[in-house]
Amino acid sequence: MALAVTALAPPASAADGEVTFTNGGVTLHGTVVAPPGGTKLPGLVMVHGSGAHSREDYRDQAEAFARQGIATLIYDKRTEGYSQFERSYSTLADDALAAVAALRKRPEVDPARVGVWGLSEGGWVAPLAASRSADVAFVVTLGANGVEPSRQQAWAVENQLRRLGMDGSLVRMATSTMLRQLAAGGVFPEAHYDPVPVLKSLRQPVLGLWGAKDVLTPPGEAVEIFRSSLARYTLRVFPDAQHQLRRTSDGFDKLPGYAPGYLELVGTWVHDLPATSTADAPPPQDRPSAAVTPLRWYEPVWLQLAALVFLLAAFAWYPLFRRGPAARSARWLATTGLVTVLGFLAVDVVLQVTMGKALGPVVAGRPLPWLALQLLSLGTVAATIGTAVAWWRHRTPRLGVLLAGGVVFVPWAVYWGLLGV
Structure with a gap:
């Protein structure tokens, strides 16, 4: 009873x-x-x-x-x-x-x-x-x-x-990359x-x-x-x-x-x-747990923080310093890159505080904010390619700093699952 x-x-x-x-x-x-x-x-x-x-x-x-x-x-x-x-x-x-x-x-x-x-x-x-x-x-x-x-x-x-209803890269990021960084930090x-x-x-x-x-x-x-x-x-x-x-x-x-x-x-x-x-017999589990390994030598917390600061500075650099030739791809890169990085920080905080409950509706295994960030990430990569062409033509520091931000963004986005399936 x-x-x-x-x-x-x-x-x-x-x-x-x-x-x-x-x-x-x-x-x-x-x-x-x-x-x-x-x-x-x-x-x-x-x-x-x-x-x-x-x-x-x-x-x-x-x-x-x-x-x-x-x-x-x-x-x-x-x-x-x-x-x-x-x-x-x-x-x-x-x-x-x-x-x-x-x-x-x-x-x-x-x-x-x-x-x-x-x-x-x-x-x-x-x-x-x-x-x-x-x-x-x-x-x-x-x-x-x-x-x-x-x-x-x-x-x-x-x-x-x-x-x-979530699946894919957000789940992998939250249960591996994010936890590993939090533990190391x-x-x-x-x-x-x-x-x-x-x-x-x-x-x-x-x-x-x-x-x-x-x-x-x-x-x-x-x-x-x-x-x-x-x-x-x-x-x-x-x-x-x-x-x-x-x-x-x-x-x-x-x-x-x-x-x-x-x-x-x-x-x-x-x-x-x-x-x-x-x-008693062990109860069935939908799936086994998986080990969360410590950070490897090439992914320390300080490097992630440095990359984050650099990305914010590089994407903000272009609109703040208006001297030199302008390029449509560069304006897109500055905008999409900055919005994506800031948006990722916001989603990361909400994810940790609410365990995903406040991320809104889910489409194809992705909450809408995460889906939007993934689309913006693709746009950032495309704008990086266009900015590389513009920089090759003009070779200005203004475009060079922005392009460096776009280049760093790609492995950063891959690491955090923004460019993952």
Whole structure:
């Protein structure tokens, strides 16, 4: 029977205890949710998914676990040292271990039976914490990944774009070139964290849970990797569940309540850790994830920024400096080149902020702004050829700078998919 969020008992059904603990000079605040009057209870520390989270984001599940006789610690995620540009799984793992130490000191808790629970990003962090301390008795993960964060993100982004009807060069750019540049530029910290060595080092029992309709984590690959890496495991797949094990129709929406049996399974498993390993069959995926490789020597971030600045300067040069002979092709090159580069920057920002949702209607697998940019790119190439002819005739610096911009534009546009199919 599914336990819907709206059906959960109010906080009065569990005894709450405020706790604080410190790691790396940062004091974190949490709440222990436990059944009133309990003794020698197993304990569970809930480790957050990515982004900003408070303890209240997990209270409903903590209360469900408390009703099953588990003392659960939920805490406010650190903000110091955690952002889009800065994060450390090592630090987050030490936060979790500090929480484990605080929970083990509680009088109602059996210190030998305290484990960690991790959702999504927490599926990287919780095993890492367990690998560092024998004080962690077990691990529970939801929507955990067996692949690197960059690879998972590329798979998730492609799912979203394909859901919107997109295909072709924009999808390839967004899931490869853009992610690789962001990671190299420091906008995607921990992009290449490899979870497999940590999984192979674990000796604690692990309960791994996935939704078969997960569109953020490649669940089939995760089940396979966990099964081949862990020493002791229970791996379960819920058929009509999404990333957070909420009920769903397609993986993208959230229906009321959790997947039937999820909350009860955690309670039963924690109270009676299995001695043998079992695993459900990996759920099918529409396509496998693909590795997002680090930048090669010839495509560093500084070179991309330099090319961008040069293109803007070269295309703006021609209309700003009006001395010398004019050519229709040169005017076209200055206009189409400048509009294309600025337009690409705008589309790139919108793509990152809205995951493609604000790019408008899609025609032949391309949102209209991207289709327009591709047509402008073709026009820019044609105008570059015409400008080369004009420069050959007149040999002026004004035309030379503009032509240089057109020449640089071609490989730049190919690299970013503007001249791709």
